Amino acid sequence: MVAIAERPTEEQTLESRHSIIIRFGGESGEGVKSTGELLTQVAARAGFEVLTFQTYPAEIKGGHSIYQVRLSSEQLYTEGDRLDVLLAFNQEGYDKSYEELSADGLLLFDEGNVTDFHYPQQGKRHVALPLTRLAKEELKFELGKNVVGVGMLSGLFGFDVEPINRLITEKFTRKGEDVVAKNKKAFEVGYRYIEEIFPDRVNYHIQTPTTQRADTIIVGGNQNLSMGALAGRCTHIFGYPITPASDILEFLAAELPKVGGVAIQAEDEIASMGMVLGASYTGRRAMTCTSGPGLSLMVEMLGLSGMAELPAVIVNVQRAGPSTGMPTKHEQGDLNMAVYAGHGEVPRIVLAPVSVDDCFWRAIDAFNLAEAYQVPVILLSDTVLAVRTESITRPDLSKIKIVPRLTFDPQDSLNGKNGETINPNQNANTDVSATGNASESGSIDNSATGGTPGATPEVIANIAGSELGQAANMQNDAKKVNDGEGDEVDLEIAARRGYELYQRYAITENGVSPMSIPGQAGGQYTSTGLEHNEFSRPRYDVASHTKMTDKRARKLAAAVKEAPAPYRVGDPTAEIGVLTWGSTAGVAHEAMDMAAKLGIKVDVIAPRMIWPIPTAQLDDFIASKRVVIIPECNYAGQFANLLNTHYRRDFVRINVYGGAPIRSSEILAEIQKANDQH
Amino acid sequence: METIQQVKIVERTTEDYKSDTKPTWCPGCGDFGVLNAVYSSLQMKGKDPKDIVAVSGIGCSSRLPFFMSSYGFHSVHGRAMPVSTGIKVGNPNLELVAFGGDGDGFAIGAGHFVHAARRNLNICYVIMDNNIYGLTKGQASPTSDVGFVTKTTPRGSQDVPLNPLMLALSMGATYVARAFSGKPKELADMILKGMEHPGFAVIDVFSPCPTFNKVNTFKYYRDEAIDLPSDHDNSNYFQALERAANHDPYYLGVIYENKDKPSFEDHVFAKVATELQTPEQVLTDLFKKFS
Numbered sequence: 010m011v012a013i014a015e016r017p018t019e020e021q022t023l024e025s026r027h028s029i030i031i032r033f034g035g036e037s038g039e040g041v042k043s044t045g046e047l048l049t050q051v052a053a054r055a056g057f058e059v060l061t062f063q064t065y066p067a068e069i070k071g072g073h074s075i076y077q078v079r080l081s082s083e084q085l086y087t088e089g090d091r092l093d094v095l096l097a098f099n100q101e102g103y104d105k106s107y108e109e110l111s112a113d114g115l116l117l118f119d120e121g122n123v124t125d126f127h128y129p130q131q132g133k134r135h136v137a138l139p140l141t142r143l144a145k146e147e148l149k150f151e152l153g154k155n156v157v158g159v160g161m162l163s164g165l166f167g168f169d170v171e172p173i174n175r176l177i178t179e180k181f182t183r184k185g186e187d188v189v190a191k192n193k194k195a196f197e198v199g200y201r202y203i204e205e206i207f208p209d210r211v212n213y214h215i216q217t218p219t220t221q222r223a224d225t226i227i228v229g230g231n232q233n234l235s236m237g238a239l240a241g242r243c244t245h246i247f248g249y250p251i252t253p254a255s256d257i258l259e260f261l262a263a264e265l266p267k268v269g270g271v272a273i274q275a276e277d278e279i280a281s282m283g284m285v286l287g288a289s290y291t292g293r294r295a296m297t298c299t300s301g302p303g304l305s306l307m308v309e310m311l312g313l314s315g316m317a318e319l320p321a322v323i324v325n326v327q328r329a330g331p332s333t334g335m336p337t338k339h340e341q342g343d344l345n346m347a348v349y350a351g352h353g354e355v356p357r358i359v360l361a362p363v364s365v366d367d368c369f370w371r372a373i374d375a376f377n378l379a380e381a382y383q384v385p386v387i388l389l390s391d392t393v394l395a396v397r398t399e400s401i402t403r404p405d406l407s408k409i410k411i412v413p414r415l416t417f418d419p420q421d422s423l424n425g426k427n428g429e430t431i432n433p434n435q436n437a438n439t440d441v442s443a444t445g446n447a448s449e450s451g452s453i454d455n456s457a458t459g460g461t462p463g464a465t466p467e468v469i470a471n472i473a474g475s476e477l478g479q480a481a482n483m484q485n486d487a488k489k490v491n492d493g494e495g496d497e498v499d500l501e502i503a504a505r506r507g508y509e510l511y512q513r514y515a516i517t518e519n520g521v522s523p524m525s526i527p528g529q530a531g532g533q534y535t536s537t538g539l540e541h542n543e544f545s546r547p548r549y550d551v552a553s554h555t556k557m558t559d560k561r562a563r564k565l566a567a568a569v570k571e572a573p574a575p576y577r578v579g580d581p582t583a584e585i586g587v588l589t590w591g592s593t594a595g596v597a598h599e600a601m602d603m604a605a606k607l608g609i610k611v612d613v614i615a616p617r618m619i620w621p622i623p624t625a626q627l628d629d630f631i632a633s634k635r636v637v638i639i640p641e642c643n644y645a646g647q648f649a650n651l652l653n654t655h656y657r658r659d660f661v662r663i664n665v666y667g668g669a670p671i672r673s674s675e676i677l678a679e680i681q682k683a684n685d686q687h
Numbered sequence: 688m689e690t691i692q693q694v695k696i697v698e699r700t701t702e703d704y705k706s707d708t709k710p711t712w713c714p715g716c717g718d719f720g721v722l723n724a725v726y727s728s729l730q731m732k733g734k735d736p737k738d739i740v741a742v743s744g745i746g747c748s749s750r751l752p753f754f755m756s757s758y759g760f761h762s763v764h765g766r767a768m769p770v771s772t773g774i775k776v777g778n779p780n781l782e783l784v785a786f787g788g789d790g791d792g793f794a795i796g797a798g799h800f801v802h803a804a805r806r807n808l809n810i811c812y813v814i815m816d817n818n819i820y821g822l823t824k825g826q827a828s829p830t831s832d833v834g835f836v837t838k839t840t841p842r843g844s845q846d847v848p849l850n851p852l853m854l855a856l857s858m859g860a861t862y863v864a865r866a867f868s869g870k871p872k873e874l875a876d877m878i879l880k881g882m883e884h885p886g887f888a889v890i891d892v893f894s895p896c897p898t899f900n901k902v903n904t905f906k907y908y909r910d911e912a913i914d915l916p917s918d919h920d921n922s923n924y925f926q927a928l929e930r931a932a933n934h935d936p937y938y939l940g941v942i943y944e945n946k947d948k949p950s951f952e953d954h955v956f957a958k959v960a961t962e963l964q965t966p967e968q969v970l971t972d973l974f975k976k977f978s
Contacts, residue, residue, distance in 0.1 A: 226977040236973060239966045245777065264973070269963045271776050271955055276802040280769035283762065283799075287742075287773020290760055291781070295773070313763050403974050406967050496708045496753060503707040527758040527774075527781050530737045535752045535759030546708065547753070
């Protein structure tokens with residue numbers, strides 16, 4: 010466990026303060042969240058970058074919760090290490106967060122609600138704010154306490170009032186003019202109060218950004234992931250409520266019907282995955298969303314998806330485990346499960362978004378990869394990303410690319426072709442990565458309509474009666490259909506039918522076979538979890554299992570070539586490298602910035618595809634750096650261990666596993682150590 | 688994209704519904720009777736095999752989809768119901784018949800059975816009930832009698848058997864029937880009606896396992912199971928429950944039928960917007976909301 014280093018201090022002059030970190034702490038349900046959310050909106054309207062962090066108690070009634078808002082005129086990557094301002098609504102708010110206040114931090118507290126100041130104060134400043142008194146007695150508007158609080162903070166940070174008044178109007182206009190006026194008054198009362206009691210408030214003013222970022226949205230990780238699913242042409246979601254993933258099911262339950270889609274709350278996670286595979290079987294782009302305990306339940310279905318080659322997207326929003334664990338706390342503990350879970354060798358792809366913005370694009374990638382390679386794709390988000398709201402640039406919808414499934418064409422049966430002779434790439438847009446320079450959106454083909462004309466029984470009979478069906482050929486075909494050990498073919502029926510012309514699992518160069526969907530004539534097959542031959546007949550012999558295992562593995566070898574580009578920042582010539590995944594990438598970015606200010610060069614990389622390991626993206630980095638630091642929020646160093654199955658070198662591991670996100674100061678400390686060694 | 692075909696009535700025979708795979712069952716297996724009844728019912732319905740999906744779990748009876756020329760989904764143990772649910776909301780126009788055994792359906796699958804029934808999922812579910820686990824070579828199942836001796840219950844099974852019909856009725860199934868593989872004509876009629884039924888149709892079929900179950904044999908069922916009396920009112924829910932509860936004798940026939948309840952698919956697709964938007968339109972609105 011790495012000792013927490015102090016953030017490098019810098020002169021906080023009027024001109025140089027670029028960001029401020031404020032945390033609200035109090036009883037869950039007493040306004041912590043609404044105050045935080047309102048301040049976030051206010052700050053975003055004022056033109057600042059905003060990034061939030063929250064915790065909730067695991068129980069429904071009562072318990073402590075915090076809402077942390079970081080505002081800055083510059084790009085943000087994490088919620089920050091030390092607090093500049095702590096607003097405690099009650100004693101617990103003080104007790105739980107005071108020690109994270111920086112050396113010259115400011116404690117604001119609801120007058121009368123915090124009485125026991127048992128920590129050493131040192132350089133910190135304490136100011137009582139009569140939030141309740143002002144709201145209840147002066148304004149006769151007890152519920153307005155939050156708005157009073159935000160008014161005070163706006164005064165403290167020097168926000169422009171105009172855009173905030175406009176925001177208040179927008180927010181409350183549908184509740185009537187009285188309500189709008191009441192809230193505006195509450196805001197003003199708070200703002201004026203600070204002007205009276207804080208003559209030196211200019212020290213907390215944050216520099217207004219010089220360039221306003223156009224087209225900004227404030228959105229949470231789960232919401233952005235859900236929007237990415239919509240963009241990725243998801244039409245079906247089946248899920249079961251679980252913290253912290255329920256938002257996704259709820260969001261898509263509201264939105265999917267608008268595009269003709271379906272959202273079902275299943276009876277459990279196993280049923281959810283069963284429904285996903287059923288819908289996928291009919292040609293739908295289907296997903297589920299869950300957390301660790303749910304993914305554990307889905308493992309058998311994951312195997313079926315991999316064996317039967319049914320596309321599926323499984324979002325796992327990781328939380329602290331094992332078992333029930335800590336439902337509202339952060340951990341990157343499910344990498345092992347995502348990569349390895351499933352008896353036997355189940356092919357799958359694992360992606361991990363690195364930021365709120367990334368959640369949108371990786372969701373699209375997840376669908377494209379699942380459909381293109383007919384595999385399950387696990388999208389690993391985490392609690393930090395799930396609950397974080399951030400101001401991001403509105404996603405550019407013109408950059409979305411959709412990759413359809415490679416589908417069976419009944420015409421090919423008519424032409425006497427089977428899977429072996431079809432060019433597997435003829436319909437597929439092989440570039441599945443959603444972000445990139447290409448801006449054409451591909452053809453969207455996810456409709457499962459029946460009625461395609463083609464190989465009717467008469468047509469097949471004709472082929473059987475033609476040259477194809479002649480005795481000599483029949484011998485060869487008979488041997489082929491009765492290959493191996495397994496279900497036996499009735500040769501008489503087979504001969505009459507002209508043999509099975511459609512090979513669901515046709516052996517192809519990249520392992521991907523054209524897939525039929527129910528309703529297509531001539532495409533019939535029984536999808537199964539049993540090992541099988543090309544025609545999906547159960548087969549138990551050595552040749553079949555070897556051939557099919559190779560085929561399934563070949564798909565992954567092809568898919569990894571289309572891994573989305575890694576997150577890469579810093580100095581590529583640096584000797585010190587930080588390699589990580591998921592939300593820890595943002596923390597590494599901030600640590601890199603901090604190191605740069607100290608004159609230390611650092612190179613940061615976070616692959617977005619975790620499995621298969623995108624070795625082409627990592628080979629140089631891992632070979633050339635003098636030191637490679639791998640920080641992650643788990644005990645064992647799951648990503649480091651995974652990389653060690655391929656790369657023979659030591660990594661400097663940073664493992665944080667208490668349930669709170671890793672801090673940039675912890676990564677910086679290791680960077681400094683590595684730098685000092687040289 | 689549909690091209691206009693010559694209108695031609697395609698006369699289908701039972702042969703059209705057979706796959707070219709030989710059934711994997713032991714000679715004398717009750718499931719052969721069920722299979723033949725399935726072919727008959729499909730021939731009577733006359734649907735194109737390409738528009739039919741047979742879904743199953745794991746077990747001897749769950750191998751049935753492989754013996755049909757339609758589409759099939761041989762899933763995992765106990766999960767035919769969720770997979771069927773996904774298929775029906777993926778493409779509600781498909782004719783879906785689900786198959787499985789008493790272990791697949793009422794042990795591991797019991798939970799999903801409950802929810803499929805209460806949703807009134809529009810499928811026909813044919814359970815081949817042999818009161819034993821056949822594929823794993825002879826263990827007690829949820830429908831085995833108390834005292835049934837098997838390799839896992841050498842001193843006799845102690846659990847009171849589950850009554851599939853009562854479970855189906857109490858969970859909201861709207862077509863509940865019991866059949867016997869030794870009477871395939873009646874079974875074929877029930878399957879046909881079950882397919883045509885606009886909701887969750889369940890048929891529990893006594894389908895003896897001659898290899899492992901020496902108690903619940905063909906003879907046993909010929910003696911113990913009789914047709915429902917002619918005065919049975921299968922629109923009467925409580926009468927249905929009463930007759931379903933009877934083990935002495937077991938009643939064969941359609942014990943309950945209610946065509947008035949909307950199906951799961953009806954509900955689900957009623958929620959889909961009448962005027963559809965593109966994902967881009969929905970996203971643009973959402974971005975506005977979040978700005």
